[in-house]
Amino acid sequence: MDDEIAEDAPRRATPKPHHVGHRERLRERARGAGIHHLPDYELLELFLFRSQPQGDVKPIAKALLERFGSLAAVLAASVEDLTTVRAADSRGRTKGVGAETALDLAALHEVARRVAKEEANRRTVISSWTSLLAYVRLTLQHEPREQFRVLFLDNRNQLLLDEVQNRGTVDHAPVYPREVVRRALEVSAKNLIIVHNHPSGDPTPSRADIDMTKQVIEAARALSITVHDHLIVGRQGVASFKQLGLM
Template identity: 50%
Template structure:
């Protein structure tokens, strides 16, 4: 992996002892790399190690709830930039994208436009985002969905709530309403995604699914269904009925909230 030498990127364990944050510099002083602290050539100043140690201690004792977004982001950035104060970068990312979750889900190209962000930073951010999605998915896959609706909503918001383009997903359920597959059927633009009912129903038959939950996001943050959303859902429901497949719901995911077609009487 190419490193961002101007910012001394090199991945390290997130919760390693503070001393591990002060390794010899990748680049000599004057060549665009970090400047060694007086008396400790090639090492970060002690105040930086102390600051990182305090943040780690606060996180381990109080969890993420005890920290603002920029400090939680600092903890992630420690791994990618081990010998530099990352607070300015953390604040810059929060200011640019809005909050911790939106930083993690921001497109790579937009992240790389931020001063101080290189491949190692992008990798760490995307790793945390993938871990969050994997954990949320683990709470719903292989389990009865209708009896764990809150977990399903959490998963949908984690997976899709901060995307900058529309995505359409289908959750395939068996006869006991256990989730057997979760598949993206298409990605589109900021306000449109192509959906093909025939392909959705063909895939349901391949998987032996007895029921479906349709899910898509609105990057605008407003989950109000459009007329196109309503018409497309009706076409899928008509085809599913012919094949004996139940459509439990169509969820539209917005910014921190969702709309259920079933609850709104649209399905």
């Protein structure tokens, strides 16, 4: 009899993980209210759904933002750094950012960078200055090491080439004015914009930055090449030598 009662009693349903149905609810909210209303971690979740088709990705999205500090910094992080991020799901199981997910995030950053570059290059660089600043910030503001780039422009100030001249340490990238000018001649550039980043986050020019800029300007002037500006990119913004009266 007891066995019959036990068999007839309703079985207790195994509780479903809280994230079951979350993906579709998040997609519905994005479709309804608009994707631009989502907070950063949910926007990141939407992207991670494609890289990780199963499981709860909310902890990973939040761990990424906590580790790197912002959505822009997550996308700008290296594949190597991304794969070090791990988070525990609702069941206490630890899950990390795999190589494929890291590559997807890096690809998204590269797409954004190229779109920004297209916007900056639709008109002459000088007349699309806001787009140019957006492009250099997206490209350099979260770089962990100093990078020295040159934007080579033609005689109409159209962008011919954006080239990394040197990569350095956390606070120094070697610059060789003669090499900058030699490269300008090779690509038939008539104008230049120098760009580099300060990984410290503060774009304020240093004494060494000012001296180096003068050397590049002098070397370029000897060959009738104009240096329009020197931009220093940091997480706190972009400093323009021309606006600061340093050239």
